[in-house]
Amino acid sequence: MYQTNYHRPSSVQEAVKLIGGAAEGKYLAGGMTLIATMKQRLAAPSDLVDLRHIAELKGITVNGRSVRIGAATTHHDVASSAELEAVCPAICALASHIGDPHVRHMGTIGGSIANNDPAADYPAAMLALDATIVTNSRQIAAADFFTGLFETALDDGEIITAITFDAPAKAAYQKFPNPASRYAMAGVFVARRDNGEVRVAVTGAGSNGVFRHQGMEAALAGNWSPDAVGNISVDASDLLTDLHASAAYRAKLIKVMTKRAVAAA
Amino acid sequence: MAKITMTVNGRQVSGTCDDRTLLVHFIRENLGLTGTHVGCETSQCGACVIHMDGLSVKSCSILAVQAAGSSITTIEGLAKDGELHPVQAAFKAHHGLQCGFCTPGMVMTAVDMIARHGSNLDEATVRAELEGNICRCTGYHNIVKAILAAAGEMGGVRQAAE
Ligand SMILES: Cc1cc2nc3c(=O)[nH]c(=O)nc-3n(C[C@H](O)[C@H](O)[C@H](O)COP(=O)(O)OP(=O)(O)OC[C@H]3O[C@@H](n4cnc5c(N)ncnc54)[C@H](O)[C@@H]3O)c2cc1C
Ligand code: FES
Ligand code: FES
Numbered sequence: 001m002y003q004t005n006y007h008r009p010s011s012v013q014e015a016v017k018l019i020g021g022a023a024e025g026k027y028l029a030g031g032m033t034l035i036a037t038m039k040q041r042l043a044a045p046s047d048l049v050d051l052r053h054i055a056e057l058k059g060i061t062v063n064g065r066s067v068r069i070g071a072a073t074t075h076h077d078v079a080s081s082a083e084l085e086a087v088c089p090a091i092c093a094l095a096s097h098i099g100d101p102h103v104r105h106m107g108t109i110g111g112s113i114a115n116n117d118p119a120a121d122y123p124a125a126m127l128a129l130d131a132t133i134v135t136n137s138r139q140i141a142a143a144d145f146f147t148g149l150f151e152t153a154l155d156d157g158e159i160i161t162a163i164t165f166d167a168p169a170k171a172a173y174q175k176f177p178n179p180a181s182r183y184a185m186a187g188v189f190v191a192r193r194d195n196g197e198v199r200v201a202v203t204g205a206g207s208n209g210v211f212r213h214q215g216m217e218a219a220l221a222g223n224w225s226p227d228a229v230g231n232i233s234v235d236a237s238d239l240l241t242d243l244h245a246s247a248a249y250r251a252k253l254i255k256v257m258t259k260r261a262v263a264a265a
Numbered sequence: 266m267a268k269i270t271m272t273v274n275g276r277q278v279s280g281t282c283d284d285r286t287l288l289v290h291f292i293r294e295n296l297g298l299t300g301t302h303v304g305c306e307t308s309q310c311g312a313c314v315i316h317m318d319g320l321s322v323k324s325c326s327i328l329a330v331q332a333a334g335s336s337i338t339t340i341e342g343l344a345k346d347g348e349l350h351p352v353q354a355a356f357k358a359h360h361g362l363q364c365g366f367c368t369p370g371m372v373m374t375a376v377d378m379i380a381r382h383g384s385n386l387d388e389a390t391v392r393a394e395l396e397g398n399i400c401r402c403t404g405y406h407n408i409v410k411a412i413l414a415a416a417g418e419m420g421g422v423r424q425a426a427e
Binding site: 002101 | 267283284285306307308311314317320321322323326327328330331333374377378394396397398
């Protein structure tokens with residue numbers, strides 16, 4: 001790892017100012033991705049601005065069905081929130097299957113979505129839940145936020161402060177984890193609203209990152225049951241092929257994960 | 266360079282290190298507490314697991330400066346007055362180790378697991394929660410047995426290590 005300078009602000013304002021004054025600064029949340037990247041010398045920030053000690057970035061608020069999760073809230077805190085469990089158990093279950101307990105004690109929702117790993121779990125939830133990504137300067141719809149592999153709509157120095165969404169009537173997430181890394185080879189988050197609208201978001205499989213599958217959404221809006229997607233074909237041409245699975249195999253996994261998710265919701 | 270202070274196994278300690286120094290190296294080299302091991306240094310194996318402010322973390326994936334001001338427990342902090350911690354005793358009784366390299370991380374993971382789940386701990390949960398800890402020797406069966414036995418012995422009472 002190259003040399004770096006560590007800073008510990010106690011407010012968002014101070015954090016933004018510190019990044020602004022740094023040659024090549026980076027925010028540090030749980031560090032579960034960033035520290036590893038720095039060890040490999042794939043990142044060499046001149047300055048690290050730690051977000052773990054900023055109270056306004058932490059915590060979960062549930063008001064009726066409206067949910068706000070602070071960006072620096074850990075996977076562990078999402079997984080074990082009774083308030084969240086009462087309105088949207090799917091996101092708690094998702095968080096409880098990220099990595100291992102030690103990773104969940106450090107890793108944060110803000111770090112996960114800012115990183116936008118094509119195999120990360122939270123991006124699928126954000127798209128399917130029609131979440132809003134709140135930053136220090138604006139609000140971004142999830143649909144506009146995830147722009148490609150490890151790419152987001154965030155500007156330099158922009159900081160995610162929270163994510164918000166309205167809890168759907170039903171939701172579930174199912175992933176087929178890579179047996180070694182536990183990252184999704186295909187993960188599907190389904191959500192159904194009271195008005196019958198359905199969203200199906202897929203992670204781990206798209207060659208351009210997380211995406212929605214309109215064909216399955218239409219089928220499930222007509223008939224909310226695992227059988228409804230039986231005749232839908234998933235186009236493999238935009239899916240990833242790698243060491244772990246071919247695009248055709250991932251296309252099959254997406255259908256199976258969707259069926260399982262609908263059955264579990 | 267940073268001058269940092271933290272509480273380790275109940276004692277306040279200070280030291281100077283680079284901002285880029287990993288917590289595990291600070292613990293092993295600055296503090297001389299070599300019970301915490303480094304197996305992979307890439308957050309896969311769990312040999313470096315310690316508790317920071319009461320929760321298990323991989324000390325190879327955290328900078329020492331990030332831990333400044335926190336309360337740390339390492340494997341050296343578990344035994345009290347020469348008596349093994351119930352989890353350590355259970356690993357011994359159930360042959361939960363062979364070479365012992367993974368053991369400090371396994372024990373710290375087990376203590377955290379028991380603290381969070383208490384009497385709800387069952388075999389499936391133990392196996393799922395060992396996701397981040399690798400053992401090359403035992404085949405895990407005796408580790409799982411030891412953790413369940415310790416959880417039983419501790420009466421499922423929420424007991425923090427700190
Ligand atoms: C062993 C292991 C297994 C894992 N398994 C999974 C898995 O199964 N599924 C999964 O989804 N993930 C997995 N992860 C990744 C994990 O979820 C990380 O927590 C996450 O990717 C990054 O979150 P972090 O808080 O650690 O961010 P950091 O590593 O601190 O930061 C990541 C990036 O986001 C930026 N950033 C952080 N917070 C903000 C913010 N508030 N605003 C703007 N930018 C910000 C940082 O500058 C950096 O570029 C795994 C990680 C490990 C080490
Ligand atoms: S040394 Fe930290 S996880 Fe392997
Ligand atoms: S006892 Fe040897 S690695 Fe676990």
